Amino acid sequence: MSDARNNRERTVTVIMEKAFPIARARAWEMLSDIGRVNRAIGFAPVRERFAAAAEAGLAHLAAPFRYPEPAGPDHSFEWSRYRWHESYREYAKGPLRAFRFGIRLDDKAVGGRPGTLVQLYAGLVPAHPALALPVRLAAKRLMARTFRYVAGGLAADAEAWAIGAYPAADKTAGRQAVNEAKLAEGLRQLVAVGHAETLAAQAGRLIRQGDDAAAADIRPYALARAWDAPREDVLRLMLAGTRLGLFDLAWRLVCPVCKSSSETSAPGIPGHADRDRCAACGTAYEAVIDRCAELRFSVHPAIRSVDRPAHCAGAPALPPHIHAQRLVPAGETVELELPSHAIDWRLRVASGNERLKLALLAGPSAGRSGIGTAVLTEDGWTASAVTGYAGRRIAVTNERGADAVVAVEREGLDDAAAAASHALLLPEYRALFADCDAMAYIEAEDRFEGDRIE
Template sequence: MAAPGDLQPVPGPPDPPPDAIVVARRVRAPAARIWSVLGDSDRIDRVLGLPAAVYAVEVGADGLPVRVGRARQGPVRLEWEEAPYDWNAPVWLFGERRFRAGPVSSGGVRVLLSPEAKGSTRVEVAIWGRPRSFALRLLGPFLRWGTVARLRRLLDEVARASETGPQALERARDRLDRTGDPIVVNDDALARRLADARDVGVRADVLEALESALRTWPEGRVSPLDVGALAEAVGRPLRDVASDLLSATRAGLLELAWQVDCPVCRVAAAHAEALSEVGRRVHCGVCQVEYDVDFADHVEAVFRPHPSVRPHRLTVRCASSPAFRPHVRAQVR
């Protein structure tokens, strides 16, 4: 018997149902590199054309909290219960939804990355959904064809980028994350605010990188702004770039906000426009805990584009994605 606190082996994922759509290919790259793209069920849902969702934590039939997603696919209303997904990075990901409303009763995804000889990896993605009606089952072959085509395009892009290098991989992630959410930038406002930022002393190379980010980065990287990536792009210390971004807020190019991170799940539990608005206690809807806020450990400053320059349009397809919890290497229920 293992002693308390000992790490236990992580089991493998469940098998997908026999009628699942499965697309596989061999990629000449290590699993960790491929996981940076495919270890994100939110990104996979975007590529498959699933709609943006609104999530809430409710009380389930068993009296326990359950995450509920709601969306619309054209005229069709969708509502589902989404249990926490399971994963073991960078090897596998598995998740299922139980639908309360919509054309299917349940659906799921499994990603499996299996190392092979000479640094290659066998990549397998399985998708499934169980139709409620006989008519929808008759349409199954046509629906499968579209899903297979999207998955093949996804794996083709992942293979090309993974085999090329880190920069190509980052560009591929950005392209995929823009799927379904076109970037809207007010060119006149951006030009004015960039000029104002130069006047208040923001470095030219930081402004150039920031303009590129505002025009090309997907919403998940600008709201809040990925300051680390920006600092890496210009080759300057993070502290120097953050100082420039503070100056950019005075020019109206960016906004400064405050994010309160949950000490348990380490994702954002609350946001505030001003530090004075941060409460002494915060409730985390993800892990259902309430905690005292330690300003040194739990509160961080974040930057986002001023809405006159680029409106905030952050959307989520899958709230259970491992990508939202990069500090968690493995999670198995």
């Protein structure tokens, strides 16, 4: 009997669903960040030592997905933003040989009001038939915890959720002690230099109530959206807070090809080297700061120390520039759902990084009419550009001899990225680094040119 057939016969299938009075976009926000979900349902961080196969008794089967995550970019995830995501794993040892887990979101009225039906599904292949029942029970417990996580999120207001102040059901959301004296003084000075008292109070709430993951990686434009505040006001607040010792600042260089990001060594200079090479895809490119650098913040350790636990190496929430990602098996055609708005989209093949410009047009609102087609061969895409219809689908045919992972993604930085082209012009930023050699680098005119990629 082949391994594939044996796996099919031993697969344990578990499906649970529940409707919540919540918008589909909010449900996606809660469930697409697998790391946050894993923390909420009790998974240990990835870096912890996991039990060997010989130690895997019923205690370890209580969390059958508790395996080390792969290093580097994780292409085992497939998704279409705001609709579904799914992951697949295979293992050589341990209680499971393989598992497939997915989440699907559909509109469904709850109590006569708009809501979302959340469906969780899993296909698990236990290492031995005797493990089928424990694996099934463990999967149901984890799904029930996931539903409690969503229900708890409904009890938290939108702002608290956005800053990581998760509901009490999230037992593992760590929060370290806060130096209240330093925090109070810093917030007082923020208001004294002209920043809105309401925004200063929200910053204080983030520092006090945000979990470690939220406090360690702050995107000011994402906060602005959550706080319903002007983006520039929030960015100015974070910069002023950095000068007052509330936050630390860091630049992340984003590869213009694969979009992987890495923190620069010099916090005042985004892209300190004239040339950079992406550690993920190997592409050499000019470090053009207005298009490749994103400004992020973290709470200053003198105010509150934060841990940076990793609960998942890959998840749909981690690359916000990707709208959809699918595995396209060799010799097959797969349809990818397209975004509803037409901006700088493209198709890209993971690993090989072959890119195809994607132009979106207004199209039919129903049916399958107007589906565009893109063809991938051993030599790359067969065209230099392809046209699709916003909100519809595009068919990708893989004529290669090997499977390919294809993504629908943005060309530039995503909407929540605080790009260098804006941040560097603010006086609050220049005041931070007025006395160092960063200013000479930043003011060089040739830093704001188009990307040059080899």
